[in-house]
Amino acid sequence: xxxxxxxxGQEGTTxxxxxxxxxxxxxxxxxxxAPERRKDTDERARLLNAADVAFLCLPDAAAKEAAALVxxxxxxxxxxxxxxxxxxxxxxxxxxxxxxxxxxIRASKRISNPGCHSTAFILLLRxxxxxxxxxxxxxxxxxxxxxxxxxxxxxxxxxxxxxDPKLDAPRPYGLTLAxxxxxxxxxxxxxxxxxxxxxxVGPFLKGLAVSVPLHLxxxxxxxxxxxLHKALADRYAGERFVRVQPLRDAATLESGFFDVQAxxxxxxxxxxxxxxxSQAILMCRIDNLGKGASGAAVQxxxxxxxxxxxxxxx
Ligand SMILES: NC(=O)C1=CN([C@@H]2O[C@H](COP(=O)(O)OP(=O)(O)OC[C@H]3O[C@@H](n4cnc5c(N)ncnc54)[C@H](OP(=O)(O)O)[C@@H]3O)[C@@H](O)[C@H]2O)C=CC1
Ligand SMILES: CC(=O)N[C@@H](CCC(=O)OP(=O)(O)O)C(=O)O
Numbered sequence: 243x244x245x246x247x248x249x250x251g252q253e254g255t256t257x258x259x260x261x262x263x264x265x266x267x268x269x270x271x272x273x274x275x276a277p278e279r280r281k282d283t284d285e286r287a288r289l290l291n292a293a294d295v296a297f298l299c300l301p302d303a304a305a306k307e308a309a310a311l312v313x314x315x316x317x318x319x320x321x322x323x324x325x326x327x328x329x330x331x332x333x334x335x336x337x338x339x340x341x342x343x344x345x346x347i348r349a350s351k352r353i354s355n356p357g358c359h360s361t362a363f364i365l366l367l368r369x370x371x372x373x374x375x376x377x378x379x380x381x382x383x384x385x386x387x388x389x390x391x392x393x394x395x396x397x398x399x400x401x402x403x404x405x406d407p408k409l410d411a412p413r414p415y416g417l418t419l420a421x422x423x424x425x426x427x428x429x430x431x432x433x434x435x436x437x438x439x440x441x442x443v444g445p446f447l448k449g450l451a452v453s454v455p456l457h458l459x460x461x462x463x464x465x466x467x468x469x470l471h472k473a474l475a476d477r478y479a480g481e482r483f484v485r486v487q488p489l490r491d492a493a494t495l496e497s498g499f500f501d502v503q504a505x506x507x508x509x510x511x512x513x514x515x516x517x518x519x520s521q522a523i524l525m526c527r528i529d530n531l532g533k534g535a536s537g538a539a540v541q542x543x544x545x546x547x548x549x550x551x552x553x554x555x556x
Pocket of ligand 2: 322323324356357358359388389390391392393394397422423441443530534535
């Protein structure tokens with residue numbers, strides 16, 4: 243069986259990476275749009291409706307427009323933008339979210355691909371909320387350090403042009419306290435209080451780590467670091483891409499520094515619990531262009547099509 247796939251936004255950061263993942267797949271035929279027609283609505287509509295799977299790798303407004311062009315009931319749309327991540331008629335494309343999430347991805351023709359920061363945040367918090375260790379009302383804060391490819395073509399060009407010394411240092415942003423990932427972080431963890439979320443972009447291409455500090459006294463009475471670690475390890479046991487590292491990961495502690503880039507060029511997710519007797523820092527590491535974007539989109543496509551979930555992914 244060969245599936246037809248169209249990538250709307252094939253020249254962008256996410257679209258190019260998806261095409262790389264698909265390049266060696268004998269079960270996929272990629273429908274290419276002529277470069278000069280890549281913003282021609284009629285041609286995009288034709289290809290969107292000719293596809294079994296259409297990836298939208300576009301800014302939000304263009305993604306909404308593209309979704310509205312699809313009238314073939316057999317086309318599965320996987321939207322990489324923020325446009326549909328909390329929409330009730332779209333399924334969140336994070337197979338590891340909950341035990342029934344793969345069934346939902348398989349059944350739906352509208353899949354929203356999670357944001358990079360929110361992927362890491364949700365994978366840390368959702369199991370702890372589900373296990374009752376973190377109350378849904380707990381006010382949670384998180385920081386994220388990310389490579390500049392998360393900002394798309396414009397930010398990549400800005401960093402790679404060189405010459406601006408401000409870009410040599412990490413740059414905190416999201417200081418309006420309204421980062422676009424906060425709604426999906428709340429919606430898919432069950433946290434009723436929107437997290438305070440502060441990302442930082444640094445002078446490296448890719449790699450991302452979200453950190454969530456927790457006071458154990460604010461968790462379910464008696465929660466220990468072992469209990470936090472066990473809830474995460476139990477949830478992700480058997481997951482192909484999520485690896486819960488040993489409590490207080492010795493390799494990281496010995497080096498003294500956390501390696502944000504260690505999952506680059508993979509679809510892997512590493513989950514960490516660092517803790518003392520009264521406090522913990524949870525950390526989650528991904529490649530923002532891998533599990534944070536294009537890898538996740540291909541994984542959801544695989545789940546939807548019912549083929550091996552890791553096909554084409556490392
Ligand atoms: N970069 C990342 O790590 C991640 C990005 N995303 C999301 O994925 C989407 C794409 O992001 P990214 O790949 O980084 O963005 P880029 O800016 O790198 O690429 C976007 C592409 O869309 C094209 N485009 C813009 N408007 C239209 C239109 N109306 N019709 C057809 N094509 C259009 C652009 O064309 P042109 O080349 O002419 O500008 C460009 O090639 C965004 O919604 C983003 O939020 C999601 C997860 C991670
Ligand atoms: C460095 C940088 O700007 N990163 C982007 C996130 C990119 C991403 O994965 O999120 P979307 O899918 O929602 O675009 C940001 O924080 O807005």
